[in-house]
Amino acid sequence: MKHINYLILLLFIGLYSCNKVIDLVPQSNLTTGNFYSNASEINTGLLGAYNGLQSPMYYEWMLTELRTDNADMGAPTSSNTLNADLTALDEFIPTTGQDAIFQYWIKTYDNIRNANVILQNLGVNYDSTAGAISLGTIGISISDSLRKQYAGEAMVLRANAYFNLVRLYGGVFLTTTPLAAEDAKKLNRTSVASIYKLIQADLSTASSYLSSAKYSASSASVGRVNAWTAKGLLAKVYLTRGDKASAITLLQDVIANSGYALQSTYASVFSIANEVNSEILFTVRYKAGNLGLGSSFGNDFAPLGSNSGVITAGVAFTGKGYNYPTNDMDSAFGIMTPDPRKATNMGSFGTSKILYVKKYLNPVLTLNDGESDWPILRYADILLMLAEAQGSTTSSLALINQIRARAGVAALPATVLNSVATFEQALSNERRLEFAFENHRFFDLVRYNTTLTTITAEQTIKNHFAKEFNSHYSLYPAPQATLAQLQSYVTTQKLLLPIPQHEIDTNTQLVIAQNPGY
Template identity: 50%
Template sequence: MKTLKYITLVLFVTLGSCSDIIDQYPENNVNTGTFYTTAAEIRTALNGCYNSLQKPVSNEWSLTELRSDNSIMSSPGTTAVSNFDLDYLDRFYPSTSHPGIESYWTNSYYAIKSANLVLNSLGANYNKTSGVIEVAAASKATLTDAERKSFVAEACFIRAMQYYNLVRLYGGVFLIDEPISPVEAKQINRSSVADIYKLIVADLVIASNNGSKTKFAAIPATEVGTANSWAAKALLAKVYLNLNKKTDAITLLNDIILNSGYGLQATYANIFSITNEMNSEIIFAVRFKTGGLSLGNSLPNQFAPINSGSSIIIGSGRSYNSPSRELIDSYAADDLRKAVNIAVYSIGRPDQIYVNKFMSKPALINDAENDWPVIRYADVLLMLSEAQGNTTSSWTQINLIHKRATGATVTPDIANIAVFEKALADERRWEFAFENQRFFDLLRFDTTMTTIKSETTIDNHFAYMYPIYYITYTEPRLSLAQMQANANPNMFLLPIPQYEIDTNSFITIPQNPGY
């Protein structure tokens, strides 16, 4: 049974219209000057922060999995506008006014705003010069020192998670670290990638230091699902991998393995069961709650086969995030993850291959129970392999994951870096398929690996899929060479939403190259 599900707070939903998406202090909110004064009010506000993570997740797959070699847009002959929008992402030529790109941006900054309001009430401020989060000795909230530190840690984790996704998808974005007015917001330009990462590291360092360090088995029911020190350390380790600070990552990952109490589940399927949520492998997840509470997960309806009625999920599906034949063919016959991740619907029309991983059957449409895993213990093990490089220990971590899925182990090859890197990249691909990891992995591999590069991987994906899929497009049909030309580092970044540029009369906001 779930003991903590995130509750939408009036403070965070009665926003009305804002003149700018990075307006961080809407004036028609509940009176923020008199709220955030007790531990109970701060906890309620934090619940709203956690709830704000649901909306970015609802279309994150289209900016990540769909732009990797894992997924395709399922209907190449379609004339539906929504499918055209997915195609533009899939083949790397979205417009600067793409609705999905705008939606993700909007919802991410909404979550950041929510965290900033909490942090402001706690007297936690980011010092841009020193690069640390400074917490005042007192604030308007009447709290114990332990309560203040814990709340700051949670809010910093939430903010860091959103900025980490934004900087990887858009590059340098607007660094908003406190509540500001609409006029102030319009005078803040894009920060550098380095400065965004500086904030992310600062947030995660304080979250790691001040978050709960309770071992998994002893986590109180009231704290299940909240971001703890272990979640912050795991996310910070991945940030360090992006920054090529492998030694720092190794220290954090070993700490989690030795001291957190988290561990692998006995079976792969058990990780994602809605009767086994927040199990020992889930270090952090975006949580959802069925039951008509407006907290349900819509992704199962997005991923289920179109025109499947109630066979798979109530209200049929939309066939989004369709598994690529390349991914399907890459799984070994004895890999149990394949059947968990991918299924086939064969009733009444040609076979439809769909994402099976997050399927449950709620009573209402778009109201599934399934949580969305963000950080798993398996990720910690494989990040450690990535940070350590081609060593015996790294192969041991890989084989802990591989053996659970296949019953067998991969033969180590300490002498051949290409063999190691392919084994690690493949294991991550098979293990985290459709968890929005693959695209980010490919970008990170450009830093952490020598033989696997994002551009080559996507070019090979297009070559594999072109004769069996992309050639069937009618409007427009791009040549393989055109598609491979689109898959370049400039287009791996999304455009800054055009309305941010067009509606700002104070400053000139630069667009990303290539758009």
């Protein structure tokens, strides 16, 4: 999987039209009409679609982790353009033209387009009225089992892309077939309910098409999604939508039958010598070695001025200092007797003890060419989602304590169940530490508005501003917001990002509505 030919990705990325509206057909001499003629070529295109996960991931932390109590923009006194953009995201006041918002959007639609091309060539049809997927007649010579496998993988990739978009932007453009640029201009935003209808159809169908074999490290399909990936993601979709009963059924199935399991230590989950291990149900893969497939996060997250002291193997590449952990995150992990997971997640540099995200750092010989994968769905997530869906029960507490035992921290006492508030705070704290800097926290907080009764995204972020105001937010250049002003920026409307202004301005066919508050 890591030896994907990068050229294949370039062949299928396609070009935008001159106006850069969403163009969902690859435009090159090698067209979809003459390439996808057999199973091998379908597989090549699918590998390119997996590879496409890297592009939006570069921006995802800016739109998620930075907008929580986990991370700050690390240079509050700076006023350069990039830092100003990150500050605006951090403070919930981004402009509609903010570059990261547009780049994440368009690169995610790249991935949707690539999945749609594959699905079209496999004869996959979506009935939006019934919310059902069917297979039509095709001219490709491919076995039924392989056809369903490839279709299932593409559906998981498409569902994952739409799941991220709908949680970040609300109702977006829904397309299940490749569209030419002019046709794309005629496509308006679709309701949130319709987006979720497709996501659920994709994941439900994929769970029946894909292999449900138990996890095996020696499997030839390691690194590719399977039925358990589809079920785990679908459970998170159900949980996000408030359907706890459906989520519980799927999560219990994964736990009982998938063969996935917690690693013996937290650090081993992220070791580059132990990738795609028993805990990884879905991950974005990176490969060092000057192949064009390496990760930039080591260099991006290493602290400014660190040079070879943090990220490099004897080569003076300075860190960029993005995605700084908050002081509150430092305290949450513990300072005098820290949670053992802290050493994997965070480091400090220099005499001033500058905090930095350590999770994706490994020595690199070439700039932006790291090896560390970025997990999307882990087995630990399956366990803690089940605890969340079940609520304050002894079974849920046992699931949380299973995670804590692996981490090497003491079990929570039964008194945690004395009140709903105490249980929910314990669950939230555990997810925050277990999935630190994996881009879960923002989505978790928003989901808590539906699944929990005592924790809300808005109040958590307002509390974060209060805790960090004197040490961080008060240092921003003038005009400086007061704490009350900062907290006023965090509204239910602003939990959604704006639709990129570029999409609105360049569409000559219809009027695209902007999200309220922008």
